[in-house]
Amino acid sequence: MRVVLLIAGKEIREGIRNRWVVAATLLLAALALTLAFLGAAPAGRVGAGALEVVVVSLSSLSVFLLPLIALLLSHDAVVGEAERGTLLLLLTYPLARWHVLMGKFLGYVAILGLATLLGYGAAALALLLAGAQITPGGWWAFAYMLGSSVLLGAAFVALGMLASTLVRNRGTAAGIAVGLWLLLVLLWDMGLLGLLVADQGEHLSAGAVDALFLLNPADAYRLFNLAGLADVRTLSGMTALGGESGLSAPLLLAALAAWALLPLAAAAALFSRREL
Amino acid sequence: MKADLPIIELDGVAKHYGVVQALRDVSFALPQGSRVALVGHNGAGKTTLMKLMLGLIRPSAGSLRVLGEDPSAGVAGARQRLGWLPENVSFNPALTGREILRFFARLKGEPASAADVLLDRVGLSEAARRRIDGYSKGMRQRLGLAQAMLGKPRALLLDEPTTGLDPAVRQELYEMLAELAGGGTTVLLSSHALEELEGRVERVVILDHGRVVADGSMTELRRLAMLPVRLRLILVGDAAPDWVGGEAQRIGPRHFEVLCSQNEKMAVLRRAAGDPLITDLEVLQPTLDELYGHFLHSRMEITS
Numbered sequence: 001m002r003v004v005l006l007i008a009g010k011e012i013r014e015g016i017r018n019r020w021v022v023a024a025t026l027l028l029a030a031l032a033l034t035l036a037f038l039g040a041a042p043a044g045r046v047g048a049g050a051l052e053v054v055v056v057s058l059s060s061l062s063v064f065l066l067p068l069i070a071l072l073l074s075h076d077a078v079v080g081e082a083e084r085g086t087l088l089l090l091l092t093y094p095l096a097r098w099h100v101l102m103g104k105f106l107g108y109v110a111i112l113g114l115a116t117l118l119g120y121g122a123a124a125l126a127l128l129l130a131g132a133q134i135t136p137g138g139w140w141a142f143a144y145m146l147g148s149s150v151l152l153g154a155a156f157v158a159l160g161m162l163a164s165t166l167v168r169n170r171g172t173a174a175g176i177a178v179g180l181w182l183l184l185v186l187l188w189d190m191g192l193l194g195l196l197v198a199d200q201g202e203h204l205s206a207g208a209v210d211a212l213f214l215l216n217p218a219d220a221y222r223l224f225n226l227a228g229l230a231d232v233r234t235l236s237g238m239t240a241l242g243g244e245s246g247l248s249a250p251l252l253l254a255a256l257a258a259w260a261l262l263p264l265a266a267a268a269a270l271f272s273r274r275e276l
Numbered sequence: 277m278k279a280d281l282p283i284i285e286l287d288g289v290a291k292h293y294g295v296v297q298a299l300r301d302v303s304f305a306l307p308q309g310s311r312v313a314l315v316g317h318n319g320a321g322k323t324t325l326m327k328l329m330l331g332l333i334r335p336s337a338g339s340l341r342v343l344g345e346d347p348s349a350g351v352a353g354a355r356q357r358l359g360w361l362p363e364n365v366s367f368n369p370a371l372t373g374r375e376i377l378r379f380f381a382r383l384k385g386e387p388a389s390a391a392d393v394l395l396d397r398v399g400l401s402e403a404a405r406r407r408i409d410g411y412s413k414g415m416r417q418r419l420g421l422a423q424a425m426l427g428k429p430r431a432l433l434l435d436e437p438t439t440g441l442d443p444a445v446r447q448e449l450y451e452m453l454a455e456l457a458g459g460g461t462t463v464l465l466s467s468h469a470l471e472e473l474e475g476r477v478e479r480v481v482i483l484d485h486g487r488v489v490a491d492g493s494m495t496e497l498r499r500l501a502m503l504p505v506r507l508r509l510i511l512v513g514d515a516a517p518d519w520v521g522g523e524a525q526r527i528g529p530r531h532f533e534v535l536c537s538q539n540e541k542m543a544v545l546r547r548a549a550g551d552p553l554i555t556d557l558e559v560l561q562p563t564l565d566e567l568y569g570h571f572l573h574s575r576m577e578i579t580s
Binding site for chain 2: 006085086091
């Protein structure tokens with residue numbers, strides 16, 4: 001564990017040095033602040049809490065942005081160090097290979113978590129300072145959104161790292177990362193929608209649709225934040241879905257966690273057998 | 277572990293990547309405190325051999341033990357006391373020399389102060405707080421040496437350690453290695469630069485196409501190769517002494533070169549010393565490059 005934390009610490013230090021942390025934080029903060037104040041204008045009419053509106057708009061944004069940042073960070077993890085020649089030396093030190101993967105994973109998740117917390121936290125703080133009414137429920141929704149955002153990031157960090165251990169070329173890893181992002185964030189939902197329209201509810205059972213949601217970390221995240229919490233559900237227009245779906249909030253969170261752990265375990269298994 | 281047990285032991289080790297035979301039937305043992313050079317041209321298998329010893333790759337056949345353990349078993353025990361300097365060493369460019377060395381020190385379970393001591397020893401204490409992307413090749417090489425020496429290694433594997441080092445630092449490096457070997461550390465280094473190894477290592481292992489073609493001390497190798505000694509004679513006048521026969525070669529005005537075997541050498545020397553026609557003479561031992569060439573050539577004859 002000491003070794004894992006050492007490696008995570010080094011990743012975080014490099015992230016700060018490379019301006020990754022600053023860049024991600026500023027990007028997330030700028031978007032969150034914009035959404036908080038622009039998005040607050042129509043909210044007044046339906047009488048919803050300001051923070052709930054932010055949760056809806058921010059989680060819609062996070063679903064695109066966080067996977068992208070996570071994949072950008074992580075696709076380089078193994079293959080990049082291998083190409084730069086720093087990986088071999090590290091592996092001759094008294095540590096197991098999964099220590100390296102775990103350390104890097106924790107480091108990236110910490111970078112992402114820090115950027116999310118600071119960036120989105122800035123929006124919440126700004127709303128508070130602007131005198132918005134924030135209910136305890138709103139705070140809870142916001143906290144859940146923050147936590148699940150980090151989990152979403154972790155899932156895509158793990159996927160990026162799996163891609164990074166699979167290939168021997170940085171370009172290929174970057175290509176896989178872009179492909180994963182397109183597939184899981186953009187195409188999956190379109191495909192699902194097309195499928196549902198074409199099917200007209202005849203063959204696909206509700207369970208099958210639920211399973212298709214869980215098979216994509218981005219959808220699990222979206223459902224958790226938009227349909228999981230009652231106050232938010234009315235706002236997001238997901239009342240019907242949230243009510244009918246058999247997917248409970250803990251199940252969705254568990255799916256997100258599984259999406260973080262399974263690719264990481266697969267990457268560790270592959271990496272430990274690989275000859276360098 | 278007993279002192280007379282070899283630190284590194286290879287027995288019939290072979291490694292192939294697909295159809296490419298990187299190493300075939302390599303066997304040797306390195307005792308404690310020895311200084312050994314692995315010599316061979318690019319692609320002879322030097323780096324592959326070191327990677328095997330480090331457990332980064334597994335042998336296709338044969339067995340090897342490093343510090344009493346099988347390196348590919350993945351146990352961290354032996355690696356605690358093993359130092360490696362890779363060829364063209366590189367580090368994470370965003371960190372400073374001190375940060376990376378302290379990180380490596382902690383990985384080996386050493387205090388951070390051990391890193392500072394070593395930075396000083398390789399002459400990097402002034403650059404320690406600068407980012408590595410601003411380091412020169414020589415500075416990176418010295419940082420690489422410092423990390424290899426972390427944790428008082430019992431065996432040091434250095435892959436082309438002197439490339440990129442200026443002659444003064446090169447000298448210091450060899451002094452440092454002699455000191456370490458005196459303290460019981462086994463040093464294995466690979467090199468192209470045979471000439472600079474003279475007097476620096478006790479033993480040379482010559483690799484060619486993944487096979488050991490020669491293994492022994494410089495003197496032993498010279499004796500094995502039976503390469504002739506060259507005597508360079510400088511004459512008083514233009515007339516050559518009559519005993520300088522057909523094997524002599526005129527290499528310049530009043531300069532002759534005579535080839536003779538190691539056994540005849542003394543007889544020829546006495547004769548030349550007593551000859552008034554000769555004003556000066558030089559004895560040229562076969563160079564390591566000639567030795568190397570000899571062993572490579574003789575191997576080609578065996579295979580063809």
